[in-house]
Amino acid sequence: MGFFDGYNIAVSGMSAQRTRINVVSANIANAKTTHTAEGGPYKKQDVVFEEVLLQENNKSNKTSEKNIVENPDLSLRGVGVKSIVEDDAQPVMRYEPSHPDANEDGYVAYPNINPVIEMVNxxxxxxxxxxxxxxxxxxxxxxxxxxxIIKV
Incomplete structure (x- = not known):
C-alpha cells in the first residue's frame, strides 16, 4: 500500500457521496414539480455506485506486482458513480381542476417522491x-x- 492510497480511497467515497447528496437534494427540491422541459412531472433519480480500480498494481515493487497479478483482490479499489437512473414509478394523480397542469379530468400528475424517505437518504x-x-x-x-517520529 502506497503513501497516498488511503487518501485516494477516502476521496473516491467523498466524491460518490457528494453526487448522491446532490441527486437527493434535487429530488427533494422537485417533489412538487408538475411540469418539466421533457413534459410531465419530475422523475425521481437514484445514484448507482460501482467499485472502481484506483490502482492496478504497484510498479515500484516487483514482489507486490506479482502478488497483485496473481490475486486481483490486492488491487487498490474505491467507489465511483456508475450512473444516475430515473425511477419509473407512476406519478401520483391529485384532483386539482384549477391547476394549470391539470388534465381534461382535472387531475394533476405529481412526482412519486416521499420527502421523508428522501430526507433519510x-x-x-x-x-x-x-x-x-x-x-x-x-x-x-x-x-x-x-x-x-522519523524527523523528516
Whole structure:
C-alpha cells in the first residue's frame, strides 16, 4: 500500500457521496414539480455506485506486482458513480381542476417522491461522507505522527 492510497480511497467515497447528496437534494427540491422541459412531472433519480480500480498494481515493487497479478483482490479499489437512473414509478394523480397542469379530468400528475424517505437518504449520504472525511483525517494524523517520529 502506497503513501497516498488511503487518501485516494477516502476521496473516491467523498466524491460518490457528494453526487448522491446532490441527486437527493434535487429530488427533494422537485417533489412538487408538475411540469418539466421533457413534459410531465419530475422523475425521481437514484445514484448507482460501482467499485472502481484506483490502482492496478504497484510498479515500484516487483514482489507486490506479482502478488497483485496473481490475486486481483490486492488491487487498490474505491467507489465511483456508475450512473444516475430515473425511477419509473407512476406519478401520483391529485384532483386539482384549477391547476394549470391539470388534465381534461382535472387531475394533476405529481412526482412519486416521499420527502421523508428522501430526507433519510440525505442523512445517510451525509453520514457516509462524514465517515470518509474522518478516515481521511485519521490517515493524515497517522502520516503526520509518522513523519514526526522519523524527523523528516
Amino acid at each position: 440525505l442523512i445517510e449520504a451525509m453520514r457516509s461522507y462524514e465517515a470518509n472525511v474522518s478516515a481521511f483525517s485519521t490517515h493524515k494524523s497517522i502520516d503526520s505522527k509518522t513523519l514526526d
